[in-house]
Amino acid sequence: MKVKEILFPIFLIFFIGARSQNSTHTNYESEHLKIQKLTGHTYVHISYLETQDYGKVPCNGMIVIDGGQALVVDTPTNDVASAELINWLGNQKGVAVKAVVATHFHDDCLGGLHVFHKRGIPSYAYQKTIDLAKQADLAVPQNAFDSDVALTVGQKELKCGFIGEGHTKDNIVCYYPNEKVLFGGCLIKSEGAGKGYLGDANLHEWSNTVESLKHKYPDVEVVIPGHGNTGGMGLLDYTIQMFKE
Template sequence: MRIYLTHLLLAIILVNCNSKPENLYESETLIIKQISDHTYQHITYLQTNDYGKVGCNGMIVVDQNEAIVFDTPPDDEASVELINWLGSALGSRVVAVVPTHFHKDCLGGLAAFHQRGIPSIAHNKTIQLLDSAALLPQQGFDNFTNLTFGSQEVVVDYLGAGHTSDNVVAYLPTEQVMFGGCLIKKLKAGKGNLEDADLDEWSTTVENIKEKYPDVKVVIPGHGPSGGQALLDYTIKMFLPKNQSD
């Protein structure tokens, strides 16, 4: 009996570890999934000419009725829906929003946050690359910053160019969850939009992330399902220079 119970317990643990996070909320424009005790993945949609309707990820970190949002939805309507859901479902007030690079899928809904008095923070390179006052983050940082709220501290870090010259990642050390944004590819993804990419540096930048954050357990990419460090390895291999990948 003891052996049977041990095997049963192990099977339950394995099922839970391998299961995908379920949707906490779903509408035509917004999906919310819980990733860990304090982190959530938000998914909204961007209509593009080249790829059609694209699902776009962001991360939310919540603690003590406060929340920080990483990447806005692509438009104001979905951003309002996200802000309202955080207030009604989690009783949480958004205290900051952080776009991880300058493309629309990261900050297209920034005006909705500003209209509610929510401060925005971004890498100074992101601010320099933007020419729209409505989508201009209010505060800048160089390379690295810690955002403290409740009892949590989130690291926002620039480790090099890749998808864009300004892409940053966000990491919650207490739960080892990272938002890689569009710098990190989902498994089996193609290379995607390379219009502003630095193909020479992309692999090196992700290698820098692996070296600096070796304990990361969950990685949320800019598009597609979350996963483990395999997403970092997949991205590194995809963008290795030809003379290194042969």
């Protein structure tokens, strides 16, 4: 697997608030994967990307479970962690993974996609993500959408869509309105984090995109960034200020 090097420091500080990862319950933990419950039906999965400069970097993804089904947002970073995630959902939660969504074309979103495909789990991504994954010779999601898609899990919906460019030209977000949980991915920075890898970024539009996101989903209560601790709407404000010109 071709691993895209992510050259950035992760500066994590304790985020005070009832919704931070530090106050969540860890449901599963191994050398390769950690799963923590956030709300009644949502979880964050944390896997690790090996980098030359910063060692083992934790990377976040999201799980939504309802009605005996699960949706996964971003694969874990590798095949081993992805297999562990799928097995845990089946064996411990008794649910079938209905689909996986990639939020952009980097390896912290697509690194374990082959495992999902081998298990017969369909994958979805923004058309631009599919195009960029092909260009980079990475695993390619199967199903494209033009700007947004609503995927059902049980009787609920997970809304995923492109708001604008920022971390990459193709970064999307996913929102679970039933519990007001937003997966911002690498578009959103955790409290205390630096700017991170900017090799594919649009620095001119990043703040504008997050401003648009804030207006689109004003009721958000829980925000999951691509790396680091979860928080609230303050993470959007933190990111906006960081990239404001």
